[in-house]
Amino acid sequence: MDKTKDIYNLFAEGGQYYFFSRPRRFGKSLLISTLKEILSGNKELFKGLWIYDKLAWEKHPVIHLNFLGLNYGSRDALIDTLEYIVNQNAKAHGIRLREKDYDKRFRELIVELSKTNKAVILVDEYDKPLIDFIDKKEIAIANGNVLKTFYGAIKGADPYLKFVFITGVSRFSKVSIFSDLNNLRDITISDSFSTLLGYTEKELLHYFDEGIEEMAEGKREELLADIGKWYGGYSWDGKQFIYNPSSILYLFLEMCFGNYWFSTGTPTFLTKVIKENEIDEATIENYETTKFFFDSCDIEHVDVYAALFHAGYLTVKEIEDVSHTQRIYRLSYPNEEVKESISMLLSESETQKLNSLGDCKARR
Numbered sequence: 001m002d003k004t005k006d007i008y009n010l011f012a013e014g015g016q017y018y019f020f021s022r023p024r025r026f027g028k029s030l031l032i033s034t035l036k037e038i039l040s041g042n043k044e045l046f047k048g049l050w051i052y053d054k055l056a057w058e059k060h061p062v063i064h065l066n067f068l069g070l071n072y073g074s075r076d077a078l079i080d081t082l083e084y085i086v087n088q089n090a091k092a093h094g095i096r097l098r099e100k101d102y103d104k105r106f107r108e109l110i111v112e113l114s115k116t117n118k119a120v121i122l123v124d125e126y127d128k129p130l131i132d133f134i135d136k137k138e139i140a141i142a143n144g145n146v147l148k149t150f151y152g153a154i155k156g157a158d159p160y161l162k163f164v165f166i167t168g169v170s171r172f173s174k175v176s177i178f179s180d181l182n183n184l185r186d187i188t189i190s191d192s193f194s195t196l197l198g199y200t201e202k203e204l205l206h207y208f209d210e211g212i213e214e215m216a217e218g219k220r221e222e223l224l225a226d227i228g229k230w231y232g233g234y235s236w237d238g239k240q241f242i243y244n245p246s247s248i249l250y251l252f253l254e255m256c257f258g259n260y261w262f263s264t265g266t267p268t269f270l271t272k273v274i275k276e277n278e279i280d281e282a283t284i285e286n287y288e289t290t291k292f293f294f295d296s297c298d299i300e301h302v303d304v305y306a307a308l309f310h311a312g313y314l315t316v317k318e319i320e321d322v323s324h325t326q327r328i329y330r331l332s333y334p335n336e337e338v339k340e341s342i343s344m345l346l347s348e349s350e351t352q353k354l355n356s357l358g359d360c361k362a363r364r
Contacts (some may be wrong), residue, residue: 032122
């Protein structure tokens with residue numbers, strides 16, 4: 001699927017520092033990989049795609065920070081991981097670093113790479129060392145302090161950097177990428193990038209036409225209505241709605257409907273937050289909030305509805321301009337697949353609480 005026109009908007013708008021949040025399995029890692037190839041100047045990989053003749057294809061050295069599948073179960077483990085990531089990037093570019101501290105080595109890497117051309121920083125799942133320890137506050141807070149020091153190396157590095165793109169599930173307000181980088185633009189709920197990941201209806205009809213015809217068996221409109229009901233409904237601007245890309249791929253792989261979203265793995269941090277909080281299902285179907293809801297997330301006091309939104313279990317259904325200075329965002333579950341998943345999550349949480357209560361009574 002050619003999403004390069006949406007990607008091009010990142011460069012066309014002239015931005016330098018971006019943060020972009022989307023749920024798991026929405027294609028954040030693929031987006032990072034695509035940006036890496038574009039900014040490395042690998043034009044021929046994009047032959048036949050929309051972006052092919054739209055860029056100058058200048059080659060920039062890329063620092064790729066990927067937190068998936070690494071060890072960060074303690075402050076020291078995270079520091080070791082950061083040193084490993086920085087060293088691997090230095091090795092890939094043939095650079096020998098001399099600084100000792102992990103944040104200073106990161107800064108040195110940026111400066112050294114910029115001697116050939118301005119460098120690029122791409123961060124995949126920056127918040128993994130935080131959300132994986134939501135229920136272990138001491139580790140999460142310690143990891144947050146380490147990340148604050150690490151990302152602080154980017155501050156004031158504008159002369160050395162061409163482009164910075166950071167992805168994650170949640171925006172944690174006390175991590176320095178948000179407090180120190182004044183020019184960091186959060187495009188999570190921006191109209192211009194609402195279809196950057198996920199499939200629009202137009203893309204669904206174009207790229208999956210063969211699968212739709214095979215599944216429809218002459219009842220195309222009924223099938224499309226069911227697909228929208230089960231896997232569509234996601235929006236970050238209340239205007240443009242998209243389909244869950246992972247669920248759509250599974251749908252046409254298996255050629256039958258199923259709850260693929262829940263079965264492919266619920267975020268651990270979400271189950272932990274739900275377990276610690278009381279949730280009214282009726283509230284989920286019509287939750288009203290303001291823009292501040294999207295702008296910050298405190299690791300010490302995680303709001304359960306914010307966790308549901310960032311994990312993809314709530315989405316923006318409508319935005320109302322109450323005044324020139326205030327907007328009301330109406331959130332709800334995106335579709336039937338997610339509604340069913342929420343019910344299962346809440347049921348599991350309630351069962352665990354009852355079991356825990358039973359264990360307590362047994363011990364008495």
